[in-house]
Amino acid sequence: MQEKIHWITHLRGIACMMVVMIHSTTWYITHPHTISLLEWDLANILNSASRVSVPLFFMISGYLFFGERSAQPRHFRRIALCILFYSALSLLYITLFTHINVELSLRNLLQKPVFYHLWFFFAIVVIYLLSPLVQVKQVSGRMLLALMLVLGILANPNMVPVKAAGVEWLPLNLYINGDTFYYVMYGVLGRAIGTLDTDKKWLTALCAGLFITGVW
Template sequence: MKKYWVSNLRVFATLTVILLHAAGFGSLHVKKLAYTDWWICHIINVFGRFAVPVFVMLSGYLLIGKYEELNSFLKKRLTRIFVPFVIWSLVYIIWSNFKGQPNERTPWTIGDFTQKILSGGGGGSGHLWFVYMLLGIYAFTPIISRWIKGTENSPNPNIQQNEIRYFIFLWFVGNVVYTLVNKWFGFEIKFDIRYFTGFVGYFVLGYWLGKTGTKLSKSMLILLFLASWALAAYICYVVSWKAGKYVYDYTDYLSIPVMLMSVSIFLLFQKACDVDFLPRLMQELDITSYGVYLVHALILRILSREYQINFTWINPLVGISVHFLLTAVISYLIVKIISKIPKVGSWIVG
């Protein structure tokens, strides 16, 4: 049976990433924008922080336990994810060589282009860090999936749940507890649990939450999301205002408030949004979501630099809204047009 909440959440997260990036640059202007204008950029920026973790959680929910054979799995990821990523990395590098700032340009040699793609961020393609991370998780998926499937076949049904909880607990300790101890008390814990750090925890968490669900009501999940959003926004405001620059520590994707935002929105969609909402539109947006993610940063940049449509246009709320809407529509149209190219369209936009 089709899980409508998965498609609905993926589309929502894709649009939220565009909104986040439309507002994010304004939030960096601590004490340089009018106070109210900065807060508009900041609150939208913080709202969008759940989107990337949710993408990873959805991948875990959809892939873990369903992996069957290595070659077919890697081939599908190669054609669907890796090839479009390389193509758009080149597009960003080439575009920046013509239209970018001097520090965004890359010498016209194969070696320099290759180095930029391997090291990331070439030509203003910083948003593609997500693909670098996701490819690393996909490389690890066969191992995780075999572990999960192995525990499913255990005669004791509690074994799988206990092992997954153990994994998630150590992931939380490694990413949150270790970081806070270092920040608050000034020393580094040396017990090595690096294998439980990073976004792989969201990957396993998505599988687990997707399978177990929650007993929390929709109202409680909404309240948890709003409280986490407010907490992240306030703490980030306090430390950023004190430092005189934007401090990401408490809006980091692996911070407690963002974890709570991500978990609550994931469970809320699972519980309340499993409906066939605007089916044709949602199907279109879902199919094109990866391509839109690849394209959108270029459209954002063109609209901002060439036409000054950004958070400074009229006022931040209007500027961000128009920047977001135009980027979403133009990105979708570009991906849709490219996808119609016979034989090669899917290689370009996934």
């Protein structure tokens, strides 16, 4: 178990660096006329490769809490302290360096974060709240892949509609709505993948190839 915790800690650190990479490269992507084509391509590749960071955080939480154990009071206290601390820090920044209405930010604190960067803390609370109720069963790799195909692609309401002969074929309407559904699915996926036997060199090479292809 200790080895898994170290592994998760390293993965969480990589995800943190990816978040920094996303924010660091966004300016280059949104200002293509002020930089060279090579610089834009490099920024786009780094930004695209780092987009897995947020799903990774939900998958890590799901791996930890959607199994035999669930989130404990100390985990909720930690999240609450993070929200309070970073909200206070954001309010200080808003007050000193921006023209954003501080009173309005405080009034809407329970509806949206003080600063939009803090949305993640509110979203991850759902994983913690559901953890006593959810225990993911062990499934085969093929079954998991089929579920990912249906829920992540064929029935994903965010995908571009596919129409032919006057009929809209995709996405399938399974009444999936809202980002929270997919945040929970990331958590379920993290736990499901964690129960699979993935210690195979060919599988590692295949996943790496698919990741590179997706980024490219």
